[in-house]
Structure formats: structure tokens, C-alpha cells
Amino acid sequence: MSDIAQENRQIAARLTEYADLLEAQGEDGFRIRAYAAAAHELEAMPVPVRDHFQTGGTRALIALPAIGRGIAAAIAELLTTGHWQQLERLKGSLTPEALFGTVPGIGPALARRLADTLDVETLEDLETALRLGETPVPGIGPRRRQAILAALEQRLSRIRRDHGPEPAMAEPPVALLLDADALYRARAEAGGLRKIAPRRFNPRGHVWLPIMHARRGDWHLTALFSNTAQAHELDRTRDWVVIYYHENDGPEGRCTVVTERSGPLEGKRVIRGREDECRAHYCEVIAAGAKEPV
Numbered sequence: 001m002s003d004i005a006q007e008n009r010q011i012a013a014r015l016t017e018y019a020d021l022l023e024a025q026g027e028d029g030f031r032i033r034a035y036a037a038a039a040h041e042l043e044a045m046p047v048p049v050r051d052h053f054q055t056g057g058t059r060a061l062i063a064l065p066a067i068g069r070g071i072a073a074a075i076a077e078l079l080t081t082g083h084w085q086q087l088e089r090l091k092g093s094l095t096p097e098a099l100f101g102t103v104p105g106i107g108p109a110l111a112r113r114l115a116d117t118l119d120v121e122t123l124e125d126l127e128t129a130l131r132l133g134e135t136p137v138p139g140i141g142p143r144r145r146q147a148i149l150a151a152l153e154q155r156l157s158r159i160r161r162d163h164g165p166e167p168a169m170a171e172p173p174v175a176l177l178l179d180a181d182a183l184y185r186a187r188a189e190a191g192g193l194r195k196i197a198p199r200r201f202n203p204r205g206h207v208w209l210p211i212m213h214a215r216r217g218d219w220h221l222t223a224l225f226s227n228t229a230q231a232h233e234l235d236r237t238r239d240w241v242v243i244y245y246h247e248n249d250g251p252e253g254r255c256t257v258v259t260e261r262s263g264p265l266e267g268k269r270v271i272r273g274r275e276d277e278c279r280a281h282y283c284e285v286i287a288a289g290a291k292e293p294v
Contacts, residue, residue, distance in 0.1 A: 019032045038066045081102050089224075092198040095199055099121075099122075113140075114137060127152045172221075177255060181241050210224070211224050221243055222243070239258060240257070243256075
């Protein structure tokens with residue numbers, strides 16, 4: 001097998017594995033078909049998909065048959081980091097430490113400190129946290145922080161280039177997210193969801209983390225309990241729910257739903273960063289006399 005065919009087929013195999021996991025975990029079929037079709041196209045491609053990416057960035061990938069924005073982003077992530085967070089999340093093998101360790105200047109110990117101290121999971125979130133500098137990380141002074149930021153900029157620019165300014169990504173309505181949160185927690189409590197064994201904070205490989213895929217209109221959702229260092233430290237792993245979302249084959253976003261512990265929304269489920277919208281939502285629910293998610 002040529003190197004061209006081998007790399008294309010390796011990426012196609014990842015896309016196929018993702019489609020198979022979606023099917024095993026109860027996804028409704030749209031994404032399964034999309035990723036399977038993209039895998040088929042890559043296997044038949046006569047030139048390296050890497051050449052398309054190096055020449056024209058993610059836009060060149062989107063121009064290929066059966067590859068939309070979300071799949072193009074997945075291929076770009078595989079080509080630049082060797083990891084694909086969406087696939088690793090479904091397998092339970094996602095660890096920010098491994099991803100951060102692919103950045104020059106970040107060794108295993110520092111990768112763990114960054115993940116635990118900043119409580120971030122993606123390279124984009126790591127870059128944002130280091131630029132803001134609001135949370136000090138032991139062992140990282142100004143010069144080292146700038147060196148890591150430079151390495152991140154070089155790595156991420158390969159994905160961002162040729163995009164031009166991106167429009168703000170749409171977010172699902174809070175009512176939709178709160179409904180999905182309530183459904184996930186109810187189904188998890190009833191034992192009706194497929195469970196995975198996350199590698200992180202789980203040395204014995206216990207299968208404990210329920211995962212739910214759902215579709216609401218054009219929104220595709222994946223919900224899991226939070227498995228971050230902060231959630232474990234505060235004993236909130238069964239309270240904080242992380243919902244990943246995207247419209248059809250668009251880019252993925254995420255939010256965290258928590259139980260508010262103080263203030264006017266105390267005791268209610270709230271989406272972090274969208275508290276005002278949640279407050280307005282609950283006021284509408286009360287005014288309409290409807291039953292709210294719990």
C-alpha cells in the first residue's frame with residue numbers, strides 16, 4: 001500500500017469507527033451516514049488528503065465530495081495533532097494531557113498541570129486561558145507562557161488559515177438545552193443509556209459514564225456528565241452535564257449545565273455563561289404555568 005493510500009485509509013478508518021460508535025450508542029442515523037460517506041470518499045481518493053489541506057486549508061477539504069465543515073475540522077485535527085477529540089470522547093479515551101503533550105514545549109508533567117489547573121480540554125481553550133492569564137499555572141512564567149502561546153499559534157494557524165473571519169456560531173435555545181439536560185439525567189438515573197469507561201480519573205477502567213445522543217430539529221446533541229478535574233474536586237460529576245452540539249455538519253460547540261447554588265436561580269438548572277437567558281426562560285415558564293425541567 002502506498003503512503004498516499006495508507007494515510008487516507010487511516011483517516012477513513014477513524015471516520016468509520018466514529019460512525020460505528022454513534023450507531024452503537026443510539027444516534028439517529030444522520031451523522032452515521034455522513035461520516036460513513038466521507039470515509040468512502042477518502043478511501044477512493046487518488047491523491048493525499050494532506051495535500052489538499054496543506055494547499056488550501058480547511059476550505060479545500062470542504063470542497064471535496066461528502067465533506068462538510070464538521071468532518072473537515074475532524075480531518076484537519078487528525079492531520080495536525082494525530083488526535084480527534086470527538087472520537088476519543090465517544091471511546092472514553094479523551095485526555096487533555098495527551099492532546100496538550102503534542103504541542104512543542106509541553107511535556108507530560110506540564111500537560112497534566114495545564115489540564116488540571118486551567119480545567120480546559122481543547123487547544124483552543126488552552127490558548128484562550130493562557131492569553132487571559134487569569135489563572136496562574138505552577139512552573140509557567142511569562143517567557144514560558146509566551147513560548148507555549150507561539151507554539152499553539154503555529155499549530156492552530158494551520159487549521160485557521162484561509163478561513164477568513166468566521167461568523168459567530170449559533171447556539172441552541174436554552175429551552176432545548178435544558179430539556180436535553182433533563183432527559184439525559186433522567187435516562188442516566190434509570191440506567192437506560194450506554195456507558196463508557198473514561199480513561200481520565202479512572203485507573204481501574206470502571207464503566208460508569210453514561211452517554212446520550214439526541215437530535216432536535218437540525219441540532220445534534222451529545223450529553224455526558226462532566227469528567228473534569230474541577231468536577232471531581234467539587235464532587236459535581238453527577239450534577240454537571242456537558243452538552244456538545246452542532247447543526248447538521250457544522251462546527252461543534254459545547255456548554256455545561258449545572259445546578260445553581262445561590263442567587264435568584266438557586267436550585268435551578270442553569271447553562272454556564274447564559275444565566276440571563278435562563279432567568280428569562282424560567283420567568284416565561286412560570287408565566288405560562290408550564291412544568292419546567294428539573
